[in-house]
Amino acid sequence: MRPHELPEIRHLPLFRDMLQANFEALMQGAYAQAFPAALELIREGDPADFLHVVISGTVELYARWGGRECTMAVIRPLGTFILAACIKDAPYLMSARTLERARIVLIPTSDLRAIFRRDPEFAVSVIQELAGCYRAVVRHAKGLKLRTSRERIASWLAHRSALCGNVASFVLPVEKRLLASYLGMTPENLSRALKSLEADGVTMDGMRITITDRARLHALAKPDRLIDGPDPAGASSGSHPPSVGNEG
């Protein structure tokens, strides 16, 4: 592991409050590894061997069933994923693949489980992290059940714009087909719906989105903090801006 990486990890909400000795013990068994783009890191159903920390690059969490596949979340630096499976010592529910070249730190689950049992501060951090992940997925499920495709797109755009500081124009952080999958629709449908949103205050040029009429967009999106977040920035959930969805 590189010298600058350790302090970065240490600074994550998940690790920042634990005892130094325990952090060191945890990192003892951990190692960093570089992966090429489009590589499958985790296959759902496999036993949870490692907690993953994304140091650089981007990782997609997705799920498969029958022939179908869908994106569940995108993890960016510095973020962790599949904490819950590690803690329950249960099979991964989601697969993971790199979207681009990525550097990832792998922490053995056995160490993890041993240490949160004897470091109460770390246990509290794990609790906060898990509660945040839980609420993120609940939000995602609410969006899927309560909103139509157009509404999901509109509110995602509104939310994304807010994340960037209420800018009127921004560039999509991921491929459209991935965004479509995350939002629960086909690429074709996303494409059409995006164009149809011109009537609701959004224009598009390639990957660049421009909000021409925020009021009209909001009228359609009806943004709701109980779906779109965020949680009032509490003690948790990291500094990294979640770009597509972060429920790892």
Add this chain to the structure above:
Amino acid sequence: MRPHELPEIRHLPLFRDMLQANFEALMQGAYAQAFPAALELIREGDPADFLHVVISGTVELYARWGGRECTMAVIRPLGTFILAACIKDAPYLMSARTLERARIVLIPTSDLRAIFRRDPEFAVSVIQELAGCYRAVVRHAKGLKLRTSRERIASWLAHRSALCGNVASFVLPVEKRLLASYLGMTPENLSRALKSLEADGVTMDGMRITITDRARLHALAKPDRLIDGPDPAGASSGSHPPSVGNEG
């Protein structure tokens, strides 16, 4: 609170490992209350004041947005709900209402948060509980995104039959309109789809479901432990059989 209730709560996975003194402290501020049917217990968006424990009766967790509404989970005795909101001291993401007369114990969140910080065993139980809830919602979301309505019904029926000990015939534990909402469809569609499942090995008479051809049902449902569960019965998640979905 009644004399027999305290030991029952104490026996829940969430509370069974904590120190007796801390359990008593927690119960000090708690109180039980009886609610009539169809009463709104929690309105989403409100601050999380109490962790709820269902002693008897049934509680529905649901979400609202715009004019619409959908069922997210059903909690039966002895089960807890909205742990995550309590822990994050954040607004509830879901509303809750009684489906029938219910008796519920309310535990102040301030006590809860104070105690898991000083009782490591309790913290571990909270971790296990949250991880379980997280995985339950991930499963639910996977089902919504990867399966069609008919497939969701088929796999719910298969799962339900398995829960009852692989019986061929059982009675629906909830109203059909609620089941429809939980499965992400309209009552009309559930009704039609159920009838159409006759071709796939399921017949229905009122609330009674009979599986006439398990093989054919499974061919449609393609049951998957990564969606339908369960987690290999680990240290968590209680003894109570979740009937519709339990992600509280």
Add this chain to the structure above:
DNA sequence: GTTGCCGCTTGATCCGAATCAAGCGCGCTG
């Protein structure tokens, strides 16, 4: 017993979104 309500079913129709099928444009590779 009668009445009215509510949940369920059934039918007809409409709409949103998936699917199927080309074509386009950009970037990579040879």
Add this chain to the structure above:
DNA sequence: CAGCGCGCTTGATTCGGATCAAGCGGCAAC
């Protein structure tokens, strides 16, 4: 620079599911 692959768009069509609208049947209140 040419060729090709891949992601995106666009169009035509199909299909699943929602919506609208009645009618049925059980159950509770009066």
